[in-house]
Amino acid sequence: MHALITQGWPTVFAFHGTGGDERQFAALAADLWPDAGLVAPRGAVSEHGASRFFRRTAEGVYDMADLAARTEEMIAFIRSHKGPRYAFGYSNGANILANMSFAAPGLFDGIALLHPLIPFAPPPATFAGLPVLITGGRHDPICPLPLTEGLAQYYRDHGADLTLHLHDGGHEIRPAELTALKGLMP
Numbered sequence: 001m002h003a004l005i006t007q008g009w010p011t012v013f014a015f016h017g018t019g020g021d022e023r024q025f026a027a028l029a030a031d032l033w034p035d036a037g038l039v040a041p042r043g044a045v046s047e048h049g050a051s052r053f054f055r056r057t058a059e060g061v062y063d064m065a066d067l068a069a070r071t072e073e074m075i076a077f078i079r080s081h082k083g084p085r086y087a088f089g090y091s092n093g094a095n096i097l098a099n100m101s102f103a104a105p106g107l108f109d110g111i112a113l114l115h116p117l118i119p120f121a122p123p124p125a126t127f128a129g130l131p132v133l134i135t136g137g138r139h140d141p142i143c144p145l146p147l148t149e150g151l152a153q154y155y156r157d158h159g160a161d162l163t164l165h166l167h168d169g170g171h172e173i174r175p176a177e178l179t180a181l182k183g184l185m186p
Helices: 026-032 066-080 092-103 147-159 174-182
Strands: 003-004 011-015 039-042 045-047 050-052 056-059 085-092 109-116 133-137 161-167
Touching: 003 174, 011 026, 011 092, 026 039, 039 056, 050 085, 056 147, 085 092, 109 174, 133 147, 133 174, 161 174
Parallel strands: 011 039, 011 085, 085 109, 109 133, 133 161
Antiparallel strands: 003 039, 045 050
16 A cells, blocks of 8 residues: 655545556646645455455456455545545546545545446435535446446535536546546545
8 A cells, every 4th residue: 555644635545446556646646736645545455466446256247245244444545544545546546536435525625536437326425515525437338328427427416516527428537527626636
């Protein structure tokens, strides 16, 4: 795990995508928020050698028991860090982050979900103005647009201050998404 904490500044949690690691977003986080602390956990699940945050049985088919257990473990880890907490995740990292927000809506002061795939109905939650950024590609073969838009509507309907940023590409992160991400922290 990579952890660099700067006193007096918020902590940013960065969750990598499948096959990434704790270094995937270290330089990006340092560039976007140079004075913030950074905590970047590595997913503990190996899928054919690729790090992930929870198991799945097929593309878009999650092992829900494993997701629930790993979500609770990650929430306990996040709670051990005091002060303002912001988080972003890409793909599999966005999925574990979204699930943490469903289970513990007040855990973070702002979240960004880059290309999330939530193929299940999230439970009711109250987000009370929580800043939430969701980004995605209109032609993303992994995260279909209707599911991305449905997740955005879920957050809106449950009180989040939602920003949806879509581009005309696929599963790749584009520069405009990074610009939107920079606005996550005040």
